[in-house]
Each structure stands twice: as structure tokens, then as C-alpha cells.
Amino acid sequence: MDELQAIVQKKIDGFCRKNGDERILQPVNYILQLGGKRVRPLLTLLAADLFSDEIDDAVYPAIAMEIFHNFTLMHDDIMDNAPLRRGKPTVHEHWNRDVAILSGDAMLIQAYQLIIKTKVSCISEVVETFNTTALEVCQGQQMDMDFQSRSDVTLDEYIEMIRLKTSVLLGGSMKIGAIVTGAKLDDQKAIYDFAIALGLSFQLWDDYLDTFGDTQKTGKQVGGDILANKKTFLMLEALRLANPEQRAFLETQFMSTEHSEEKIRKVKELFHSLKIDEALKSKVEDYFQLALQSLNQVSVSSNRKEKIKALALSLHHRDH
Amino acid sequence: MDELQAIVQKKIDGFCRKNGDERILQPVNYILQLGGKRVRPLLTLLAADLFSDEIDDAVYPAIAMEIFHNFTLMHDDIMDNAPLRRGKPTVHEHWNRDVAILSGDAMLIQAYQLIIKTKVSCISEVVETFNTTALEVCQGQQMDMDFQSRSDVTLDEYIEMIRLKTSVLLGGSMKIGAIVTGAKLDDQKAIYDFAIALGLSFQLWDDYLDTFGDTQKTGKQVGGDILANKKTFLMLEALRLANPEQRAFLETQFMSTEHSEEKIRKVKELFHSLKIDEALKSKVEDYFQLALQSLNQVSVSSNRKEKIKALALSLHHRDH
Numbered sequence: 031m032d033e034l035q036a037i038v039q040k041k042i043d044g045f046c047r048k049n050g051d052e053r054i055l056q057p058v059n060y061i062l063q064l065g066g067k068r069v070r071p072l073l074t075l076l077a078a079d080l081f082s083d084e085i086d087d088a089v090y091p092a093i094a095m096e097i098f099h100n101f102t103l104m105h106d107d108i109m110d111n112a113p114l115r116r117g118k119p120t121v122h123e124h125w126n127r128d129v130a131i132l133s134g135d136a137m138l139i140q141a142y143q144l145i146i147k148t149k150v151s152c153i154s155e156v157v158e159t160f161n162t163t164a165l166e167v168c169q170g171q172q173m174d175m176d177f178q179s180r181s182d183v184t185l186d187e188y189i190e191m192i193r194l195k196t197s198v199l200l201g202g203s204m205k206i207g208a209i210v211t212g213a214k215l216d217d218q219k220a221i222y223d224f225a226i227a228l229g230l231s232f233q234l235w236d237d238y239l240d241t242f243g244d245t246q247k248t249g250k251q252v253g254g255d256i257l258a259n260k261k262t263f264l265m266l267e268a269l270r271l272a273n274p275e276q277r278a279f280l281e282t283q284f285m286s287t288e289h290s291e292e293k294i295r296k297v298k299e300l301f302h303s304l305k306i307d308e309a310l311k312s313k314v315e316d317y318f319q320l321a322l323q324s325l326n327q328v329s330v331s332s333n334r335k336e337k338i339k340a341l342a343l344s345l346h347h348r349d350h
Numbered sequence: 351m352d353e354l355q356a357i358v359q360k361k362i363d364g365f366c367r368k369n370g371d372e373r374i375l376q377p378v379n380y381i382l383q384l385g386g387k388r389v390r391p392l393l394t395l396l397a398a399d400l401f402s403d404e405i406d407d408a409v410y411p412a413i414a415m416e417i418f419h420n421f422t423l424m425h426d427d428i429m430d431n432a433p434l435r436r437g438k439p440t441v442h443e444h445w446n447r448d449v450a451i452l453s454g455d456a457m458l459i460q461a462y463q464l465i466i467k468t469k470v471s472c473i474s475e476v477v478e479t480f481n482t483t484a485l486e487v488c489q490g491q492q493m494d495m496d497f498q499s500r501s502d503v504t505l506d507e508y509i510e511m512i513r514l515k516t517s518v519l520l521g522g523s524m525k526i527g528a529i530v531t532g533a534k535l536d537d538q539k540a541i542y543d544f545a546i547a548l549g550l551s552f553q554l555w556d557d558y559l560d561t562f563g564d565t566q567k568t569g570k571q572v573g574g575d576i577l578a579n580k581k582t583f584l585m586l587e588a589l590r591l592a593n594p595e596q597r598a599f600l601e602t603q604f605m606s607t608e609h610s611e612e613k614i615r616k617v618k619e620l621f622h623s624l625k626i627d628e629a630l631k632s633k634v635e636d637y638f639q640l641a642l643q644s645l646n647q648v649s650v651s652s653n654r655k656e657k658i659k660a661l662a663l664s665l666h667h668r669d670h
Contacts, residue, residue, distance in 0.1 A: 054492045105455060109448040128429040128495060131451060135425060136488045138458055143481045146474065153473060154466065161463045168456045172374045175448060 031072075031337060034079070038071045041093045045144075057121045057133035058140065061100050064116040070095040070203040076338050077207030077221050080330055087149050087210040091156060094144035095203045098160075101137040102167055104130055109175065138164075148210060155209050163202030170194030177261050185266050189230065197229030217328050224324035224338075231317035232345055237262040238310050239350070241298060247350045253294035259284050263313065267306045268297075276300060318346050351392075351657060354399070358391045361413045365464075377441045377453035378460065381420050384436045390415040390523040396658050397527030397541050400650055407469050407530040411476060414464035415523045418480075421457040422487055422519075424450055429495065458484075468530060475529050483522030490514030497581050505586050509550065517549030537648050544644035544658075551637035552665055557582040558630050559670070561618060567670040573614030579604050583633065587626045588617075596620060638666050 046062055049055035071092035078088035106112075107120040108130050114120060122130035141160075148156045173191040177183050204225040208218045239248055240255045241264055255262050265280075272280060283297055301307055321342060325335055366382055369375035391412035398408035426432075427440040428450050434440060442450035461480075468476045493511040497503050524545040528538045559568055560575045561584055575582050585600075592600055603617055621627055641662060645655055 052489075053496070054489055105451055108451060131425055131428060132488055132492055132495075135454075135458065136485060138455065139481060139484045139488065142462055142477070143485075146477045146481065150474065154470065157462070157466045157477075161459055161466065164459045165456060165463075168452055168459065169372075169374055172452055175452075176373070 031341070034072055034075045035068065037075065037089065038068045038092060038096070041089060042068075042096065045093060045097070054133055054136050055140075057104070057125060057129055058097075058100075058137045060124065061104055061115070061121055061137075062097075064118055066100075066116070068096055070099050070199060072341070073200055073203040073225060074207040076341065077204040077213075078211045079207075080211075080221065080328065080334055080338065081208060081213045081217070082211035085207075085211070088207045090144050090147040091160075091206045091210060092203070094141045094160070095199070095206070097137060097144060098141040098164060098167075099199060101134050101141060102171070104134040104137060106171060108134075109171070152209050152212075156206050159202055159205050159209065163198050166194045166198045170196070170198070183261050183266060185263065185270070188261065188263060188266055192233045193226065193230060196233045197226045200225040200229040214329070217330075220324050220327040224321050224328070227317045227321035227324060228342055228345070231314050231321060234263055234310060234317065235314045235346070235348075237264060238307070238314065241301065242307055244349065249350065253291075253298070256283075256294050256297045257289050259287075263310050264301055264306050267309060268301055268304055271304045271306070272300075276304070314346075318342070351661070354392055354395045355388065357395065357409065358388045358412060358416070361409060362388075362416065365413060365417070374453055374456050375460075377424070377445060377449055378417075378420075378457045380444065381424055381435070381441055381457075382417075384438055386420075386436065388416055390419050390519060392661070393520055393523040393545060394527040396661065397524040397533075398531045399527075400531075400541065400648065400654055400658065401528060401533045401537070402531035405527075405531070408527045410464050410467040411480075411526045411530060412523070414461045414480070415519070415526070417457060417464060418461040418484060418487075419519060421454050421461060422491070424454040424457060426491060428454075429491070472529050472532075476526050479522055479525055479529065483518050486514045486518045490516070490518070503581050503586060505583065505590070508581065508583060508586055512553045513546065513550060516553045517546045520545040520549040534649070537650075540644050540647040544641050544648075547637045547641035547644060548662055548665070551634050551641060554583055554630060554637065555634045555666070555668075557584060558627070558634065561621065562627055564669065569670065573611075573618070576603075576614050576617045577609050579607075583630050584621055584626050587629060588621055588624055591624045591626070592620075596624070634666075638662070 042062055046059040049059050074088050074092035074095055075085055078085040103115065104121050107115060108122045108127060112120050113123055118124075120130070121133065125133075142157075145157055145160050146153065170191055170193070173187070174195055177188075177191065201222040205218050205222040208221050213221070237255065240250070240262070241253060243250075243252055245252050251257075255265075259265075268280060269277065280297070280300065283293060286293070322339075325338065325342075328335065362382055366379040369379050394408050394412035394415055395405055398405040423435065424441050427435055428442045428447060432440050433443050438444075440450070441453065445453075462477075465477055465480050466473065490511055490513070493507070494515055497508075497511065521542040525538050525542040528541050533541070557575065560570070560582070561573060563570075563572055565572050571577075575584075579585075588600060589597065600617070600620065603613060606613070642659075645658065645662075648655065
């Protein structure tokens, strides 16, 4: 795994060096050098490694996925008015809005420059998967923005939003790794489904940690979603299960922009009393098991699956 | 020519119909339906028509160029804070900034969905040309933005900016039409150079019309560039040729945000007295002749070139 990480990091460093100090590409290098776990390119390489001992063909597509992911971060940060990304000023803060728009555009084009380096024999399939995925990620962001002004979001819609915004890029990353190593269609589908379910489990666990995690470990203020009145699994389920009195309480909290420990404490208490923390934990577990089932369906020997299983478990049991 | 126009319009209508009323694609349909001359897809088809009687392979790439062009308009309008586009509210005015960013992103991805439909045998070449062109267009927009805060822009830099911002997309459109019809490398280069020179001639003539055109014919307020203190060919040459007194006058005008007929009249008078209008006209003519020379170098019979020549002449002698 460390070896795959090293391949990814080396390629990203090389990519940034090639960008040099070209003005429009400076923000591209900046956001890439903020770090990150490089989960997406790692998933591409892990998927390739599942089907072949030779994973070289997956390296360019893997890096393309990371460049695309960071492009979405650059533009999402504008839309979210986010001041910080990994503790550093976001691109639109460090430069300005127009730079973040334009360098983001350049970054999306660069993702295509990399994906097109896929070997000719599977280029159509890879680029089609990439296109579909990219468009779905944009649709996920659109849904997320729409939710902010809606009061009738359902849990199914929320799951669909995180599927589009987060999971499909994990799914696309793995599917592309499978395509370039010549995996059968059934196996492409199984590994895609694995990543989708893993992504949902991951994102829902993120929701859990945001409210019930340990600041010491997550490094974030616990209760951030509550203060921001975000419509996460916890809040949507609470609204659904609440009695009229509890619902009135939640709706009052929802209206307020109060930033207090008191608000967090009261809302968490309500989540507890409605057992929504348990419901969320069980949902996380359901999706995780679903992921493992899909992984089981991949028609390679189980020892080839060890690395992916290890990554999945490390994400599943994380406390940060 | 009308036939090619009809092919383009029909395909764009079909594209919009397929988008349906998917939320993120509504602004895509909106900007495409504002109309326009469809110059870029027309150039792709004309280039294909130069080398082959069969231009079907050029249709998808042609539409991709138009989608890409409109994507740049959607994002540029945000950066320019433009309220109107072809007399209608811009996307960020009609919806909002975030919609214009996100739907623009989706539109760029859709351009790739179309370009990837190019026949497999030349897909790498076509997509590489598309990528290079797309990145250069972004660089042109970056230069244009940088110029606004710089006082030392040279004429060469200005020409380079309009080459990147306008010409390379015309060049790329024609080159791609040449590639898909199997044109030789020399011919690809000649038709690319033709479009670059034509684009420079076209854009510089635009500068001329903005200041010396006839409102009745252009439909725009004459002197818009002067009021906006834009660093066009006329202004840059005036600054270069002015005596100290004239330079001081220009710099005062430049500082002011005064919107008066008086300002326009005085600056035009200075342009006249320095003979910059004549210098610009002669530059427009130079690039037009350069374009024709490149067209002459294309190794096909001269009657195949008639349509392109007719289009070039119609752009050259236009008064609007």
C-alpha cells in the first residue's frame, strides 16, 4: 500500500513540476500540494492490482482522478464560501474568485489531458466512464446546493446526493482501474458497486463523527453540522421520527444561527433519545457489509483482495 | 453554406432536447438558445469539406467546439460581471453565480462527451488538439484579466492575448475538421494558420468597429471600449506614439470613469491625429492577407476553397 501511495505522490509531484510557474497553473499546484489521502488514485491502482500484476496502464488515469477531485474542491469552495481547505486559505481566498474559476477550468482540462493518455485499446470506455462520473459529481453538487433552500428533503434524496457527490467518483476510480487491466464486465460492475457502498458507508460515518466524534481525534469542532443547520442523515431522521413537540424544537433550532455548545448539547440529546445515532451506525454497517458482498463477487482469488479489504477496514474503523 | 448552418443548428437543437429539463443542464440549453453565428462548428465543417466529400465524421467534433465556446462565455460572463449576452440576461444574472459555475463545468464535460464520439482512428489526435486549444483559451482569458491591472501592456502581448482568447479556438476548430477527414500534416498546419490569422484580423476589426463603427449597423454604442478604458490595439498604440502632452491627456482619461460622449469624441480625435485608425486598418489587412496566403498553401484544388474564401471575405468586409 505504501508503495502505491509513493507511486501516486511521485506522479503528482512530477505533474506539478511540469506545470512550473505558469500563472494559470499556480493555483493548481497549490491545491494539489495541500496534501490529502489520495484515496481516489489509490483506489484506481488497487482495482488494477486486483486484476493484474502489471498496473502501469492505470497510473495516468489514477492521477487524472485526483486532478479531477481537486478541481471539484476548487470550485465547490467558491460555492460554499469556504475560507479554509486543510487548514490553508482556499484558492479563491488566496487569489480571488476569478482565479479560482479559471484555474479550476484549466484543472478540469488537465484531468482530460491525463485520462486521454490511457492506452488506445480502452480509451473510449475509460473516457466514457470518466465523463459519466464527472457529470454525476456535478449533479451531486447541484443537489447539495438545492437542499440548502429546501425543507422537504427526504432521506432517500440525501443518500442519492452523497452517492452522486462522493461515491460515484470512488466507483469511477475503481472501475477505470478494472477497465485498463482488462477485467470482465461483471467484475467491473462488482468493483464499482463495492466502491459505491463503501463511499456511502464512509460518508455516513463522517456524519456520525461530525456529531458524536472526539475533537481530540477528528481535529474538527464536534457539532459543526448542527451549528451549520446541515440536513444530514441525523437531522433528516430526527425530523421524520420526532413527535410534534420535538419537531417544533428542531425547527426552532434550525431557524437559529446561534453558535453555542448549548445548541449542540440539546440537539445531540434529542438524537440520542430518538436513537438516531444507533440507526446511523447500523446504516453505516449495512453499507459496509454491502460493500464486502460486492467485493466477494469479484472473480479473483481472495488473497488478491487482501489490500482492498485492509483499506476498507481502515476506513471503516477510523475515529477521525 | 446554408446547408452546413442547418446541419449545425439541427444538431444543437437535438443536443438541447436530449438535455431535457435536467436542472443542471437548463442553463446549458439557455445559453445555446441565445443564438449566435455558430462560426466555430461551421469552420470545422468547412475544413472537413475542403478535404473530403464526406463530412459526417466532423459533425460531433463541430458541435463540441460550439459547446466549448459557450462554456467559456458562461464563465467569462461571471468574471466580467456582464449583465447581458445577446440582449438577454447572462446565466449568473438569470440564475446565480453558483449555477453559472456549476452548469459551466457540466458544459465543459459535455463538450468532451461529444469530442469523444470522434471515430476511433483519430481520437487521440483530435482530443489532444482539443485539450491544447482549451487550455490556451483559458490562458488567453487569464492574460486579459491580468491586463486590467497592468499599465505596461505591449502591443505584442495584446496580439498574443487575442490569439489565445479568440484565434486558437478558430484554429483548433478547423484543424480538427482537417484531422477527421485525413488531411496531411502540412495541410492541417496551413488551415490552422489560416484560421489564426483570420481570427486576429477579425478581432482587430472588432476593435476598429467598436470605436469607429456605425451604431446603426453594429447595434452597439460606439466607443464602448474607450468608456471601459480597455487596452485595445488603438489605446496601446496611442500610448506608444503619443507626445508627453498627449500621453498625459490619455492617462487622465484612463483614470476617469466618466461616461460621456465628450470623452469618446476627444479620444477618437487623438486616435485620428496619430493616424492609429489607419494603422489598425492596415494591420487588419495584413492579417487578412496572411490568412489568404495560408489558405493558398492548402494542397487541394482552388474550387474546393471557394466556400471558405467566401466566408473569410464576408467577415472581412463586415460593418457590424
